[in-house]
Amino acid sequence: MPVSEPSNASLPESDETSQRNTCPEAGGSPRPTPTRTVEVPCDLCGRTSFEVIATRDRHGRPLQTALCRCCGLVRHAELPSEQELAAFYAKEYRLRYHDEWTPSARRVMRAWKNAARIHRQLQPFLPATDRQRRSLLDVGSGIGCLPKLFEQTGWDAHGIEPNEGFQAYGKTRLRAPVERADLQSMPTELRWDVVTLVHVIEHLRSPRAALADIHRRLQSDGLLYVECPNLAAPHAVRSRLFHYAHIFNFTPVTLTWLARSVGFEPVMRFGHPDDANLQMLFKRSEPQRVGFDDRGYRTTIDALLRAQPRHYYARPFYWYSRCRKLLAYAWEHLTANTFVQRLERRLADPPEPGSLGPSAARAA
Numbered sequence: 001m002p003v004s005e006p007s008n009a010s011l012p013e014s015d016e017t018s019q020r021n022t023c024p025e026a027g028g029s030p031r032p033t034p035t036r037t038v039e040v041p042c043d044l045c046g047r048t049s050f051e052v053i054a055t056r057d058r059h060g061r062p063l064q065t066a067l068c069r070c071c072g073l074v075r076h077a078e079l080p081s082e083q084e085l086a087a088f089y090a091k092e093y094r095l096r097y098h099d100e101w102t103p104s105a106r107r108v109m110r111a112w113k114n115a116a117r118i119h120r121q122l123q124p125f126l127p128a129t130d131r132q133r134r135s136l137l138d139v140g141s142g143i144g145c146l147p148k149l150f151e152q153t154g155w156d157a158h159g160i161e162p163n164e165g166f167q168a169y170g171k172t173r174l175r176a177p178v179e180r181a182d183l184q185s186m187p188t189e190l191r192w193d194v195v196t197l198v199h200v201i202e203h204l205r206s207p208r209a210a211l212a213d214i215h216r217r218l219q220s221d222g223l224l225y226v227e228c229p230n231l232a233a234p235h236a237v238r239s240r241l242f243h244y245a246h247i248f249n250f251t252p253v254t255l256t257w258l259a260r261s262v263g264f265e266p267v268m269r270f271g272h273p274d275d276a277n278l279q280m281l282f283k284r285s286e287p288q289r290v291g292f293d294d295r296g297y298r299t300t301i302d303a304l305l306r307a308q309p310r311h312y313y314a315r316p317f318y319w320y321s322r323c324r325k326l327l328a329y330a331w332e333h334l335t336a337n338t339f340v341q342r343l344e345r346r347l348a349d350p351p352e353p354g355s356l357g358p359s360a361a362r363a364a
């Protein structure tokens, strides 16, 4: 669906006082829920006054999740350090969440098909340019299916992934252009045509810092594609929503506000409004100061209040998507091994010289 931009999501304000005046908290309708002051300010609006909306994660372990009373952004009340996150994603994340050091055939098949879907849906928006080669950087690339697909269609595509086992599998078995690296370690003189963040932004300590970094690394007309869980989608039970790896939980409103404040204009939102994931395409623009009306807070609160099993399971879309998912799982069980064997054989042919890495991404 084309993105219809919120009418008052870009009100320029010049200072902290002005922002406070546009914050719904200043209007004063505090909810009777526990509040706390967080140590690290809100990544979207910069405020520190949060409501505590959960004290345990989906497995019942202690984890305090909080809602910004100004803009409606949801995140962990206490953020892990960059060092803790780097260690977690290098070795622990895939083992703890997927019980895998290297990906199973089903995971490879699913990743390849997801990448093919993203590759397909981005085609109408990709730059038709006279540059010698178009370039793509996939941040948090997993086994590197997305850069591999772009590479196969002539792009100078490159993936970066912190996890050792998944990156090694993609590099060796799929010959994917994926390296163990993070965004900060990439050369700053390269300018990319497209950057993709597929189920990555919610894992970061500061999505704002990452988007600002990407903004500097994109061509002036570059594109940013973001896919992440949608907190505003229907959910059955609120207590199942939150867990350690997802530091942030975005709605369409908070993701759009964050992107605009960093300098990205929304171009397209893909998929159904009830999809569990946001799929949004942005174009590089100029940073805008956002006026925070009550839609951010209200959208989040409404989503949390709607999280009731009776409503969730009564929706036709639930049964439609559930049936599709069950059929897909059954198909994966039956065909994944053969699919991956054929995929690995097909990709075993050596790529053309010079097609790996960001070598052809234009220097600034």
Ligand SMILES: [Zn+2]
Pocket: 042, 043, 044, 045, 046, 047, 068, 069, 070, 071, 072, 073
């Ligand atoms: Zn906020």
